[in-house]
Amino acid sequence: MNETGRRSFLKWLSGLLGATVAAIVGIPTVSFAISSLRKQTSPQASLRRVVRLGDLPQDRPVMIPIVGDLEDAWTVYADEPIGRVWLARGTLDSADPTKTPLKVFSAVCPHLGCTVQLGSDGKLFVCPCHNAAFKFDGERIAVCAGGGQNPSPRGMDPLEYKIVQDGATKDWWVEVKYEQFELGKPTITPLT
Amino acid sequence: MASFCDWLDARTDYRRYFAPIRNRGVVGGPSWWLTSGSLLLWLFVIELITGLALMASYSPSMASAWASVHFIDQTPGGAFLRGIHFYTSHALILAFLAHLIRVVLTAAFREPRELIWITGLLLIPLTIAWTVTGNPLSANVKGMAQIDVEGKIVASTPVIGPTIQRLLIGGNAPGNLTLTHLYFLHVGMMPVLVFLVLGLHITQVYRHAASISDDNDRNEQGNVQPYWPNQTFRNMIVLAFVLGVIAYLTWRFGAPLNAPADSSLTHTPRPEWYFRWLFELRRYLTGDWEFLATVILPTVVLAYFLLLPALDRALSRRLSAGLRILTVLIGAGVVGSLTWISFARDWEDKEYMASEQATRDLGARAKFLASRGGLPVEGAITLLRNDPKTQGPVLYRRHCAACHPHTNENGEGIVPQTASAPNLYSFGTFTWIEGVLDHEKFVSPQYFGKTKLVEGDMASKLKEMFEGAKDASQLKKQMAAAARALSAEAKLPSQAEADKRDTAQIAEGVKLIQGDLSCTECHKYGEEGELGSAPDLTGYGSREWLAGIISDPKHERFYPDDRNDRMPAFASDPQQPQQNVLSPRELDLLVSWLRGEWKEEPSATQ
Structure with missing residues (x-):
């Protein structure tokens, strides 16, 4: 094998070893770092x-x-x-x-x-954040408590x-x- | 790609900054000797990456540190990550030793490399301090005990010692501030210091090139080969091998997590392996001389190495080579054999090994409890403090085992020095009660043989019944039924199935107790009989019954007045629990343990 061929082989091998090392450290690191993104196993609703x-x-x-x-x-x-x-x-x-x-x-x-809270007139459910309003049977009302479109x-x-x-x-x-x-x-x- | 690099280079001039790395040469050709430095650098980088990731879920406080580390172990990738971080910290120290040995042997400290030598030497104590600040972060019993002793060793240094100790521990005793201080040191202060010194070290290595031989001519005039890939290739092989070992250890053993720190747990503290030689040396230097081993000697060793270049200059080449080889041989020999002696002593010390095993068992138990029921708000310390399996034997030894044995059929368990009261192992079970109802066993040392009940009505009544029985096997059968019925009163978890299954035998036993066997002549049982002359059989061995007799055996339900032999009242005053020997919590734990009521892995109970 000539010198150039030997060097490119060494480069390839070094790269491979480096990638192995990076994988051993990187895979658990990334898997751990993104663990909050996984679906949480919430306790069975009962x-x-x-x-x-x-x-x-x-x-x-x-x-x-x-x-x-x-x-x-x-x-x-x-x-x-x-x-x-x-x-x-x-x-x-x-x-x-x-x-x-x-x-x-x-x-x-x-x-x-x-x-969601009870509206001031006591006739509707009203959300205090953006005034989304609902009837007591849960139905969404098109217009908000204070006017404007219902954001819900x-x-x-x-x-x-x-x-x-x-x-x-x-x-x-x-x-x-x-x-x-x-x-x-x-x-x-x-x-x- | 090429045009993009040109574009980037025209704006940032990045090629010029990276030129030293790209054009780096290795004098005299690639060498395995040179891999130790590169290995160290990469191990530092691995520690940095894994440590930063771990920070995302770690919480430094006595209530949450252990819990958060246990949580990390339950998180995908978390246990492996922590294992890599843990074993790499040990590998770092080993790699430093290898690096130091090679530098000493090749006399790499000679001019113009003095700064490389000094910064390198400084990195060793800095790195050890870095790992020392990391070990206790999980607030486990071993780590907290170590930092407590280490703090006291630091405090024994004259003048500055006590100040440094307080900065390290955050107060007089390890606690919340210890964890926040150590956390600050471990992820803030130490990395900054280490990477400053490391930066100077590495730029100096680039400036003067690494030295591979104590023959200066070879270092200066050898043929130069490109570092990449000729040397890099060897570096990578060594790094991959070391990380492979680390990954294997992680996969096989994982990073340890001992029980949560609790001063009430028995634990025999030992330093990490890299301090063992000083720990051993300290044995021979007691009293005021202890200071020699813990503070003076490490300083002297460091100073000797700092002065090595001066010695080398003063001596001839041959003498210097001899000195350097001797330094390595004697150093490795002394440190190695002291370390070996220290470990060997512990391995032969049965008491220490038992203590170590107990610490491991407590850790496993704490982890099991944490993964079963989550952690209470009060923190990890309550896991074992509120665990009957852990606390039961402790309380029993302290309060009951002066008289009562607690040994199984093979005689294993808690053995009093002079047993003088019934063996309470499996108290309330069918087997135990069947023994009480046997005239010979009743007066045996396993039961009431060493109490004044030997002289009492029960003993004579039993004797009379068995000796006067027309049909001994019939009587035995009746006694067995009575024992079945009485053992069902306890509602023991170990007998839950039998209690459900043997309803016919239990019903028969109830009838016999109240009828043919005439137990209720003396004992109260349900609606029959009266209190005052013999222990109440209603709910015999139940939680309430056990708590009652332990609290006050002289209560009319048990052994009123002089019927009680010697048993003390452990909680006679329910109104003022602080005046009682046992607190309500301790009483509860003891009762649970006697009844075998604790959380257990399914496989262990089968």
Whole structure:
């Protein structure tokens, strides 16, 4: 092999070894650096007991915190509010409480995620950030509370719920499956 | 591409800046000797890259440091990254030793390379200090113990010692400020210092070219070959080999993470391997002389190397070569054998090895608990403090083992010096209670043989029943049923299945206790019998029952008045828990441990 050929072989081999070294260090480094971009394995959303059905006022929505284990990276905060829901109850069906009309919405505004409040007139849900307004049945209203177009891409997000009877006390309870959804889109997609 | 480079060069003149690297030559041709310097540089770069990445998820405080490092290990790529960072720090120190030896042997410190020599020597203590500030950052029990002792060694230096120690530790005892100070030093101060000195070192190497021989003529007039790729190729082979070893160690063992620091954990601190020779030397220099090993000697060694060029000049070439070879041989021999003696002593020290094993087990336990239930707000320290499996034996040894053994069928476990009370291993289980209901076992040392219950009604009643029995096997069967029923009272996790399965036997046992066996003549059991003459059998061995008898054995439910033998009351006053021997938390842990209630990996319980 002549000198030029030997040198280009050495260059090629050095490059290969250098690339191996770079890969051994680089792959875990990059994989670690972008780990926050991976989908989080959030705990399976489950039905949580939220409030006694009888304690809910009729035709006047109330906001109730959902209590659970709040995970923040390595720390677990036991029994902390992990979110809030709006519950709007109709007339109590005393014959079969499970048939009581009830609406359960996540209090997270589908626009940019602020907590939706009750409007000043008490007739609408209004988000305090950009005045997105919703009817009590969750429907998006085209015009904002203060005029202008409603910035929310969809109505309030309904949550799955169940009305159940406690085995011991025989009280009727509302159980809600609290979930979070992608913001800013016309369709409802659960965050995973 | 070429035109883009031309465009860039016309604006930045970059080719001129990189020319020294591109045109670098290697005098006398490529050499394996020259690879040690390049290896060191690349190891520094690897530490820099991996360290910067790790910073993204590390949190320096006593409550969160261990947790965040454990979190890094759970993150994709995190454990490997931390392993590379850890093993590279050790490789750096080994590479420094190799580099130093080659520089001494080739007399590379001769003029005009004095600055290379001085900056290089300075880099060694700087690098060691850099790793020392990194080891405790995970706030683990080993690292925090090391920095505590290291701080005290620094403090023994006259005049400036105490000041430096306080700057390092941030106060009198290791804590939050230690971690923030060490973090500042590790990712801020030390890198700046090291790379300043390293920058001077490398620019000097470029200025004067590396020396490969102690024959100056060869260094000055040898034929020059291009550095790239002739030397680079060898450098890369060495680097790839070393990193391969590091990656293997990482993949095979991972970076260690000991239990979270807790002064209540028993741990025997030892320095890192690169301090072992001084640690060993310190054994022979006790008292006021200790200072010689910990401070004076390292300084003298450093000073000797700094003065080596002057010695070399004063001596003839032959004598200098002899001195340099002797320096390497004696240095390596002394440091190597002291290190070996120190490790060998520990390997033969059963107590130390047991302590090491215990530390490893605690680390594994803490990691298991953290990955099972997450970390409580109070921080990693509570993982083991609130773990019955860890704290149970500690509390038992301290409070119970003066009288009660806790040994399994092979006699393994906690053995008192003079056992004088029942063995509480598997207390409340069917096997344990069956033993109580056997007239011979009852008076054996495993049960009440060494207590005054030997003289009591239970012992005589049992004897009477067994000796007067018409059908001994029938009585045994009845006793077994009674034991089944009583052991179900405890609701032990280890018997959950049996409790569900043997309902018929349990129901029969309940009837026998209240009827044919006439236990309730003395004992209360459910609605039958009365308190005051013998221990309550209702909920026998349950959490509540155990907590009750440990709190106050003289309570009417257990052994009122002089019926109690010698058992002290450990928590007799529920109103003032601070006056009791056991706090409510300790009592809870002890009860859980006695009942075998703790989180365990599924495989371990099977």
